[in-house]
Amino acid sequence: MPLFGKGKALPAHDSSAAGGPADFLTTRLDTMVAWARSNSLWPLPFATACCGIEFMSVVSSHYDLSRFGAEVVRFSPRQADLLIVAGTVVDKLGPTLRKIYDQMPEPKWVISMGVCASSGGFYRAYHVTQGIDEIVPVDVYVPGCPPTPEQLMYGILELQRKIRAGEKSRDRRSAASGEGSRFVWSPGERTAPPGKPS
Amino acid sequence: MVAGRENGAARKTLLSTVEAPPRALSPAAERLRARFDGSPLGDRVEVRDLDLPTVEVAPDDWPAVARFLRDDPECRYDLFIDLAGVDNAKRPGRPTRFEAVFHLHSVTRDEHVRAKVLLPDGAEPRLPSVVEVWPAANWFEREAYDLFGFDFPGHPNQRRLLCHDAFVGHALRKDYSPGQRWFFAEEDLRMPAWAMDTEEKAGHFETQTISIGPSHPATHGIVHLVARLNGERITRAETQIGYMHRCFEKMSETHTWNQVIPYCDRLNYVSAMINGVGYVRTVEKMLGVEIPDRGRLARTILSEFSRIMDHCVNIGTNLVDIGGLTNFWYLYQPRESIYGLLEACCGARLTVSYVRVGGLAIDVPEDFVARSRALLESIPKFVDDVERLVTRNRIVRNRLGGTGVVSKEQAIAWGFTGPMLRASGVAYDVRRSRPYDFYDRFDWDVAMATDGDNFARYLVRLEEIRQSLKIIRQALDVFPASGPVNSDDWHVVLPPKDAVYHDMESLIFHFKLIMEGIRVPSGERYEWIEGANGELGFYAISEGGAGPYRLKPRPPCFPMMAAFEHMIVGSTVSDAIATLGTLNVIAGELER
Numbered sequence: 001m002p003l004f005g006k007g008k009a010l011p012a013h014d015s016s017a018a019g020g021p022a023d024f025l026t027t028r029l030d031t032m033v034a035w036a037r038s039n040s041l042w043p044l045p046f047a048t049a050c051c052g053i054e055f056m057s058v059v060s061s062h063y064d065l066s067r068f069g070a071e072v073v074r075f076s077p078r079q080a081d082l083l084i085v086a087g088t089v090v091d092k093l094g095p096t097l098r099k100i101y102d103q104m105p106e107p108k109w110v111i112s113m114g115v116c117a118s119s120g121g122f123y124r125a126y127h128v129t130q131g132i133d134e135i136v137p138v139d140v141y142v143p144g145c146p147p148t149p150e151q152l153m154y155g156i157l158e159l160q161r162k163i164r165a166g167e168k169s170r171d172r173r174s175a176a177s178g179e180g181s182r183f184v185w186s187p188g189e190r191t192a193p194p195g196k197p198s
Numbered sequence: 199m200v201a202g203r204e205n206g207a208a209r210k211t212l213l214s215t216v217e218a219p220p221r222a223l224s225p226a227a228e229r230l231r232a233r234f235d236g237s238p239l240g241d242r243v244e245v246r247d248l249d250l251p252t253v254e255v256a257p258d259d260w261p262a263v264a265r266f267l268r269d270d271p272e273c274r275y276d277l278f279i280d281l282a283g284v285d286n287a288k289r290p291g292r293p294t295r296f297e298a299v300f301h302l303h304s305v306t307r308d309e310h311v312r313a314k315v316l317l318p319d320g321a322e323p324r325l326p327s328v329v330e331v332w333p334a335a336n337w338f339e340r341e342a343y344d345l346f347g348f349d350f351p352g353h354p355n356q357r358r359l360l361c362h363d364a365f366v367g368h369a370l371r372k373d374y375s376p377g378q379r380w381f382f383a384e385e386d387l388r389m390p391a392w393a394m395d396t397e398e399k400a401g402h403f404e405t406q407t408i409s410i411g412p413s414h415p416a417t418h419g420i421v422h423l424v425a426r427l428n429g430e431r432i433t434r435a436e437t438q439i440g441y442m443h444r445c446f447e448k449m450s451e452t453h454t455w456n457q458v459i460p461y462c463d464r465l466n467y468v469s470a471m472i473n474g475v476g477y478v479r480t481v482e483k484m485l486g487v488e489i490p491d492r493g494r495l496a497r498t499i500l501s502e503f504s505r506i507m508d509h510c511v512n513i514g515t516n517l518v519d520i521g522g523l524t525n526f527w528y529l530y531q532p533r534e535s536i537y538g539l540l541e542a543c544c545g546a547r548l549t550v551s552y553v554r555v556g557g558l559a560i561d562v563p564e565d566f567v568a569r570s571r572a573l574l575e576s577i578p579k580f581v582d583d584v585e586r587l588v589t590r591n592r593i594v595r596n597r598l599g600g601t602g603v604v605s606k607e608q609a610i611a612w613g614f615t616g617p618m619l620r621a622s623g624v625a626y627d628v629r630r631s632r633p634y635d636f637y638d639r640f641d642w643d644v645a646m647a648t649d650g651d652n653f654a655r656y657l658v659r660l661e662e663i664r665q666s667l668k669i670i671r672q673a674l675d676v677f678p679a680s681g682p683v684n685s686d687d688w689h690v691v692l693p694p695k696d697a698v699y700h701d702m703e704s705l706i707f708h709f710k711l712i713m714e715g716i717r718v719p720s721g722e723r724y725e726w727i728e729g730a731n732g733e734l735g736f737y738a739i740s741e742g743g744a745g746p747y748r749l750k751p752r753p754p755c756f757p758m759m760a761a762f763e764h765m766i767v768g769s770t771v772s773d774a775i776a777t778l779g780t781l782n783v784i785a786g787e788l789e790r
Contacts, residue, residue: 048420049467049786050786053468054548056530057533057534057547060527061530061531062531090362090440090443090444091362091380092441093420096413100413122449122460125444125445126374126380127360127361127362128379146549
């Protein structure tokens with residue numbers, strides 16, 4: 001006999017019964033919101049180079065990032081809350097990256113995917129930004145050249161953990177601090193020329 | 199240490215025997231000499247016989263020589279391949295400090311030639327532009343202006359191409375420090391002059407100038423297209439690049455020959471293996487090293503798998519851009535399975551760094567043939583599925599058919615190679631025109647189409663996947679079950695670890711290779727292979743040091759991206775996006 005059907009009464013739920021299932025839970029609003037945010041990240045892939053190809057693997061059928069609630073890829077910064085910088089960022093691209101970051105609504109997070117984005121990687125060179133933290137604040141650095149999909153997933157899980165722990169946005173230079181959104185960069189840092197291997 | 203020095207001395211004698219004794223010109227160079235002698239230019243040029251017939255010329259004579267090279271019926275070098283600047287500041291014995299080195303190809307005669315313009319010392323390096331002779335030279339000359347400071351009088355748009363607009367100096371000159379960066383802010387970005395012109399003409403009230411990119415979902419990496427629209431039609435466009443210029447050439451000059459391999463893999467990272475093969479082939483030719491058949495076949499098999507991966511990504515992303523997301527998942531699955539094979543070989547998925555000068559980093563795994571055969575079984579199904587979904591799909595036919603049309607003459611003039619050129623009706627494939635490894639022994643066809651539109655390019659790529667599978671199948675049939683993959687020249691390849699522990703000589707070779715690297719004899723060489731999107735060449739100059747003196751890759755997608763701004767004039771924005779997808783532009787290779 002079918003359990004449900006026309007004319008059939010649904011089983012009555014008696015919440016007053018001792019030991020029965022409860023209809024409510026107690027939590028703090030912050031915790032609840034952070035839990036929801038951590039599981040519904042909308043990434044914007046700022047894919048410049050090789051890491052972007054691995055990012056494609058991560059969202060494709062084989063690895064399927066949607067298992068972690070972060071597969072709604074958006075190319076508009078206005079619709080995203082997670083910026084994944086996948087690949088080398090060069091000096092010419094710095095202002096663009098900053099602009100995109102500024103256009104994202106709060107709260108927002110940044111994952112630096114791969115060593116190029118994290119530190120310039122093995123491009124210690126005249127046109128390569130030595131780490132995107134010169135331009136935007138980073139929440140999670142994922143090493144690798146490029147990182148394997150598993151590594152990026154681990155990075156996203158780490159970010160989720162941080163969000164659940166209450167992290168909102170690491171922007172120290174946002175409008176709130178009074179400096180506006182001008183692209184801030186300190187020249188002269190970490191620009192020592194690479195030595196010729198002896 | 200004493201033993202090490204002795205070995206160094208032995209190496210030096212070996213080096214001196216490598217230098218070729220003076221000899222008569224090769225038949226090709228002899229013919230070129232004869233052609234020039236029969237023309238008024240005879241006493242203005244010097245014909246040398248290096249790895250390619252080489253014409254040396256002074257800047258003032260260059261336009262006339264260029265026209266002669268293009269138009270003379272016995273020359274017909276109509277396909278512009280590459281322009282490499284060279285700074286001889288640390289290269290004693292060269293007549294001038296700066297040289298501009300051109301490589302050209304003749305489609306009718308299937309031959310390469312090199313032309314060197316020697317720029318006199320004392321003045322600013324200057325040579326006349328040859329954009330009117332070969333339209334493809336446009337971006338190459340801008341690049342030489344940017345990185346070397348060469349001045350090209352007559353160039354239509356001489357401004358920086360790769361470095362940002364606030365950059366000071368010319369990065370590839372030998373006196374430029376590799377790590378010297380310059381601050382760049384948004385207001386420093388220079389737009390094309392015509393784009394700043396805001397005058398609205400009467401009757402063209404819908405005229406507007408828009409920027410597509412640098413960060414845009416359809417640009418495949420970071421490309422900036424400035425377009426003027428009339429309604430939805432593009433009336434003028436200019437592509438700005440340099441958002442991914444990560445200094446490959448400067449980096450290669452500060453590293454040893456084997457250390458350059460990982461950088462090469464990050465040129466065209468969608469088919470990284472082919473880049474590595476192209477680079478080490480150049481170095482091996484300079485060294486005169488032969489590698490065993492097993493190693494060569496393994497390279498061939500993995501290169502062809504890489505070509506399949508590249509075409510899969512290109513077709514897939516192109517279809518995504520015109521609205522067909524499903525195919526992408528179909529096409530990405532074979533890519534994942536090929537990653538599995540590459541990972542089994544070398545531990546990396548994407549940027550494999552699997553080749554070494556003289557062979558491979560490590561032997562292929564025991565189940566290499568079985569794994570490859572399993573892939574040969576599984577991939578055709580995905581390709582057939584895509585073909586059923588796409589090839590006769592009316593939306594795809596309407597979006598791709600008849601858009602982005604490039605005629606045969608245009609394709610040659612713009613310097614196209616690879617699937618783009620073959621889709622326009624020119625059957626130039628390096629694997630057929632100048633077979634390397636074993637491509638002349640396999641039975642395969644050059645995929646070709648004549649329409650020259652976006653759909654023709656899709657068909658060519660799809661067919662090339664099938665032909666690659668065919669090549670792999672034949673290569674697996676003759677793949678030796680055992681044997682070395684590396685050359686046994688211990689001046690180049692590390693001796694087996696076992697021998698290093700038990701035999702003094704091997705230990706010395708190991709020590710010297712690790713501490714000093716490979717010593718490549720002085721000289722220059724241009725070697726080219728068929729990359730996934732065209733002719734991939736490496737022009738290397740050695741001064742006998744531990745690393746390249748100069749290394750210039752010939753990026754196949756560079757001339758295609760340069761032609762893009764001409765291809766899309768008159769088309770709608772949405773067609774331009776479809777066209778951009780079929781170019782197969784890989785930012786790492788485009789801007790190096």
